[in-house]
Amino acid sequence: xxxxxxxxxxxxxxxxxxxxxxxxxxxxxxxxxxxxxxxxxxxxxxxxxxxxxxxxxxxxxxxxxxxxxxxxxxxxxxxxxxxxxxxxxxxxxxxxxxxxxxxxxxxxxxxxxxxxxxxxxxxxxxxxxxxxxxxxxxxxxxxxxxxxxxxxxxxxxxxxxxxxxxxxxxxxxxxxxxxxxxxxxxxxxxxxxxxxxxxxxxxxxxxxxxxxxxxx
Numbered sequence: 213x214x215x216x217x218x219x220x221x222x223x224x225x226x227x228x229x230x231x232x233x234x235x236x237x238x239x240x241x242x243x244x245x246x247x248x249x250x251x252x253x254x255x256x257x258x259x260x261x262x263x264x265x266x267x268x269x270x271x272x273x274x275x276x277x278x279x280x281x282x283x284x285x286x287x288x289x290x291x292x293x294x295x296x297x298x299x300x301x302x303x304x305x306x307x308x309x310x311x312x313x314x315x316x317x318x319x320x321x322x323x324x325x326x327x328x329x330x331x332x333x334x335x336x337x338x339x340x341x342x343x344x345x346x347x348x349x350x351x352x353x354x355x356x357x358x359x360x361x362x363x364x365x366x367x368x369x370x371x372x373x374x375x376x377x378x379x380x381x382x383x384x385x386x387x388x389x390x391x392x393x394x395x396x397x398x399x400x401x402x403x404x405x406x407x408x409x410x411x412x413x414x415x416x417x418x419x420x421x422x423x424x425x426x427x428x
Contacts, residue, residue, distance in 0.1 A: 219311060222317070376394075
């Protein structure tokens with residue numbers, strides 16, 4: 213089951229329209245992201261949020277003119293609206309989740325959204341954050357990055373867990389053999405690598421990486 217989450221961060225219209233060409237079983241409009249849905253005449257299948265950044269008239273329009281399920285939350289809560297949307301996507305049985313509007317000017321929200329990717333990872337669900345320059349996901353154990361499917365020229369591996377042990381990288385500009393990454397000791401070692409062969413092979417004995425595919 214394929215789900216698109218449209219959250220309230222920065223949304224590039226051209227990217228969003230390309231992403232929307234794909235077929236989705238569910239589209240979840242999240243708080244300020246519902247404003248983008250309204251402007252682009254997108255009808256979500258679910259709407260969630262505390263709606264503290266949304267024009268109240270837009271929320272009222274969806275309430276008055278659609279039958280879409282709306283889950284409204286108090287702004288004083290223990291999870292971001294994006295996390296609530298990811299939890300809903302998992303509740304709906306999603307096997308693949310794409311998130312737009314999860315990056316932007318609020319770095320605290322960006323980092324929180326990256327941490328939220330751990331929820332689908334736990335369930336074996338592929339979940340990515342997209343913006344015009346980056347595709348972000350969490351990986352563990354083994355991952356193959358195919359050059360023809362890359363989002364950009366560069367990829368970076370940032371430890372999410374305190375330790376990522378036994379890291380081996382093959383088919384890349386900067387290979388590694390059973391390297392032990394730490395959040396405090398490895399600095400920027402994993403930043404800005406490149407795929408040299410048809411595919412890059414990433415493996416680790418334990419731990420979790422944030423994989424960021426980037427383009428300038």
